[in-house]
Amino acid sequence: MQFHSPATFVEAAALAAEAQGVTRFLAGGTDVLVQLRSDMVTPDTLIDIKKIGGVRDIKLNDDGSWTLGVAVSGAEMNEHGPLRAAWPGLCEAMDLIGSTQIQGRATLAGNLCNGSPAADSVPAMVAACVTATITGPQGERTVAVESIPTGPGLTSLEKGELISALHIPARGENAGDAYLRFIPRTEMDIAVVGAAVNLRLDGDTITEARVALGAVAPTVRLVPEAAEALIGSTLDDGALEKLVAACSAACSPIDDKRGTIAFRTEVAGVMAKRAARIAYARAKGETIEGHHG
């Protein structure tokens, strides 16, 4: 196994472009090292990107948007007061992953690139319109995060490409987000269903909304029909009913050890409904901690 710790993303991309066999980028390592030690994936090339300048930075830009380095851990996000105040749903989604020890290492970019349909932070990122800068042999490009995972364990990144930064939009006024997942336990588990809702109000009326679901399809799914069910409503029972129906209709899950098709399809709507209520309350300025599970 070749181990590299480059000083720049350009160098990292060049190393990856030239590498033979299986290449993995190492940031938190909470997937890569687990897969290595359990003999699932033994990379031929391991490129440590934690030594690159700025990868641990959480930066508030002048326009109110945020730029996050790729090695920022879940714990760092959740200990960052202003970020947590702006995007509580996204931060909570990240906070749900793993134990305290894992929280000290796990990253948003890693969660995204691992390609799991059940990744907790991904529906929250998708709902929040997070974008990613990708550095590769051809230079840089910026894409919506939902375009990166393409199936279980798969991404749209080309050989030599890696994420070099994540961008969270400015929160703006009268807006809130929330993420809820269903697990059979209370923590230390993997989502059977995940639902993220991000919305903005004008008075009591929802004017913008994005709804994303996890663990109900081969990739995290943005559900425009679910957003449409909310837009123009005051989150009345009729709107919630439509939201639930739209979410269930968007599901194409599998039967597996973690849940059945019927269960996931039904509970996706329940999680979305509960997340919408939390996001709505947050948009109205009410302080609400996520109610998980």
Next chain:
Amino acid sequence: MALDDRKSQFLYVGTTPDRPDGLDKVTGRAKFGADAYAPGMLHGAILRSPHAHARIKRIDTSRAEALKDVKAIVTRADFADVPFAPGLEGEFWNVLENVMAGDTALYDGHAIAAVAATSALAARDALKLIDVRYEELPHVTDVDEAMKEGAPVIREGAADYSVPEGMHPNVVRYHESGHGDVEAGFAEADLVIEDHFVTEATHQGYIEPHACLATLGGDGKGELWCCTQGHWIVQKTCAALLGIETSQLRVTASEIGGGFGGKTTVFIEPVALALSRKANRPVKIVMSRNEVFRATGPTASASMDVKIGMKKDGTITAAEGVFRLQGGAFPGAPGDMTAMCAFAPYNLTNVRQVGYDVMTNRPKQAAYRAPGSPMAAFATESVIDELCKQLGLDPIEVRLKNASHEGTKASYGPRFERIGLVETLEAAKAHPHYSAPLKPGQGRGISCGFWFNHGGETSVSLSLSEDGTVQLAVGTPDIGGSRASMALMAAEVLGVPYENIRVTIADTATLGYNDVSHGSRVTYASGLATIKAAEDAVQRLCARAAAKWGIPEDAVKWENGCAVPSGPNAGEFDPLPLAEITATMGQTGGPISGHYEATPEGAGVSFATHIVDAEVDRETGKTKVVRYTVVQDAGKAIHPTYVEGQFQGGAAQGIGWALNEEYIYNDSGRLENPLFLDYRIPVASDLPMIDTVIVEVPNPGHPYGVRGVGETSICPPLAAIANAVSAAAEVRMRRLPMSPPRVLSALKSDG
């Protein structure tokens, strides 16, 4: 032992000092299975079958052997160097077949070959170079399917004499017992309910994986360090499997990170010894969690039918049950014990129970706290709950009306001596939990539970040091704070402070034979032996005092840690403290020790009653246990907080079993969830605070009244939680685990 022999006033017993091993464990100084190293040590790894059932056509180890890091490879076929003893019979054959497959892989995870190499990574990589050609065979993993005509046969001829003619060859043991006339009893009933219940296999879930370090020379002399609940059974089994003399293998038990019954047999130990003998180097093997799940013993899974008749006043007129248990690819599922425990809490005129032990293509089951009893209680206590509900009766009153008591002819045969079931029911009824109001959406369940408890072969040796401190050697690995309990009992007899007694788990070379730490036997049997060994030492201490004072030995008694004259006629002498006697013991007759060896028979059965409140999320089917109270008869609690720990541990494991834990096999017969992510034991935040009430109805068979407490605590939870969830969901739950998809589906079908 007579009742009036029993002590009831205590100085040390009943106090709660810190456990002697506590500091070692919280500082990392304690040595567990994987913490042993030896010069020149190799690392072993085991190749496991990916198939549920397959003929092993050929094993080619040549590519692996060619690696310079590989020092030995063993398989069953490799008789050139006799890695294992040929020609074994009975359970030794079963164990050998389980630790290293013969001509057929019998389950996903069955050991096929093993490698010893210079590093763990080299051993792992060498496994990939072993080529095995399999011929896949039809498989079966479900107990009901395995009993059906036409089901794949795991092994012809495995059934014993007990199995009636005409049963499928996979049915290997049959049990039937009871008394009275159940048909007549059902005819007397005002209501008869018969129902079917299913439980999945669960794993003991000990946090420490199996680990060992083995050395065996060509001279047949060996040393083995391993994580086990009983090193003498390891010694005996390994010696048989390797074809060496028992006494030539010295086995030392490491500290143990949980066992719960699952570490009462061997898995990797004979393999490590075989590799060591072949490589002529020490070999260490540490299982991964994947291996623990796939290849060590989970519980049996069960399919059960229970029928109970009741009068309108709550009197049970008859009870009948059929219990089908699968225990993997070998005989041993506790069909008999499940049947025998099922109705034991009740004083029944008419009762009949049948148990089947069935083989399937799954790992060989191992004991797990009160094997069979939790499943039996789930079926029986669910039916009683339903009868109470339909007849409008209070579930505790009904159980009190029918409860077994001293003199009851037990459902499984003998008459009960003094038992404490009624006392646990009365305490449960009086507990504030039982009358606390429930919130909307919550339900309350109760259940009784029963376990036999066990005595077993036991040796204890106690020696005094010249400074008056005490060394106590016991042979039962400490799986629940037993060193503290032993020290308290020795302190009580000797009258010396708890802190002055060091309790060691002796190895097989330094103490007589001891059965494993199982059957809730340690505080009872090793405790009894400790008391007797201490009394033996006291007798010698008194003899030294008598010699010093020049009076007869029977004129000296032991009081508060001192020899004193037994009465005014014995003479006037100042009390002689233990440390004064030991200070000069070299000159007064030599070292003073105490010993005791026996197989105590009076373990004393044990009962518990649990109260559970559960809440069901009707939109997701998710269950939360919101309140839990354990009431159990401990006979006499030697160390009350560790007794409470056993009560709480049983409840915690029961919550996992009831709600989320299960072995999930796919259509190919492969285990789908061999890791803690998808095999869901409860995490701390899943559990409520678990209240405990220690009932003390002394066991006539122990000098201080002790009854074992380790197992009974896991008997009621499955039923008590199922009854609570059924009440909250307003639909009877008949299958475990009550995972959210199952509860949601039940809510939809009946709701």
